[in-house]
Amino acid sequence: MFKQSKNQSEKAFKEIIEKRIVPMLTEYQPFNELIKYICNEEINTSIENIKNLIRDEKKQILEVNNLHKEKAKIAPTVLYLSGQINSGNKSAEKEMDKVKERMLEINTEIEKKEIEIQEILVNKEKENIELLRKTLNESYDIIKSDEKKLYPLLDEIEVMRKELEDKRILRDNLQSRINSTYSFIHGFMGGKETERFDEHMLE
Template identity: 30%
Template sequence: MFEKDIDIDYGLIIKNKVPILTMDNDWKKIFGNSKNKDINNYKNILNDLIKEQRELSRKLVQLKTKKKRLMAMILNLSHEINNNSNSNSRAVEKLDECQSEILTINEEIETYTFKLEMLPKEIRTANLNLLKATIKVAYKDIKSTQKELKILNNQIDELREKLKNLIETKHEKEETINKTYSFLHGILGSKEMERLDAELLQSK
């Protein structure tokens, strides 16, 4: 039953706003330490994709910051070259270096941006696969636990019946004592009963 693939609609991830499972506290509490091979496999894939997304975002911020700094340098160098007839060749060379570096940065920004645009879909797919693996394990555990629960409920019912019988027996014994005691009390009187109680009922 649990070996076949779980049929979960991809749109469910978006429609129901299913969280990233490895970042969800409830999922981590229940399945975070699971020994299941599929869960661990998809968990690692998902975590790697999230890590890659964070790393690319960090690099993209760094590249854009660097590009901004280079653009400012180009403006300064251009101003220096255009307004200084005695500008040296080093300024022109530096300008070319900055422009060349910006071209390289633009290519890297384009590459990282494209990868970042693709990653959300890959993350949703990995999350869906992890959800399917989780559902398989969850229902397997539920089925197993239900069997254990049925046994426990039967044991509880047996104990309840036993307790009920014990309580009935207890009440019967108490009623027998009360009837016997009442009979003797009526014949002998309280004073004689007190003497006999002290003599015959004291523990030995």
């Protein structure tokens, strides 16, 4: 990576990560354009891992939201039952116990899922950094490989360009000499005599 030793490359990579906010690469358009050219099996694996983590994250968030909605629906019931209990309704106490138990279950589930979401976020960030590392490594490998092919090609094109320029100069010189020679002949002999000579001399 970075055309340096492994230790220097790793140090440079860490410094870059510390100074920049790394976007989620799978959702970053320049990255998605880049992988059309540099994708390999390792990169594909990381991409799939991130996509799976994103799916899990969305699923957990949806479930947490649904649990919060359920809590919101239970809240009026708690108020109602509290009023009933205060009014001496004994049967409301059993119902309140059930509601409280469900509220505890919901809170426990929410807490558990929020912990899972945080773990997913941490794993997603780690996988994203690893994907960046793999992408940079592959990018520089491709650059080095392509440069080996490109520079000789550029040299070849430069030679061809020079040859073409030399031929253009020769073409102009030849055309100029032909025009000058014809101009002299035509001026000296006139049009008709020049045509007669052309028939014999240019066969």
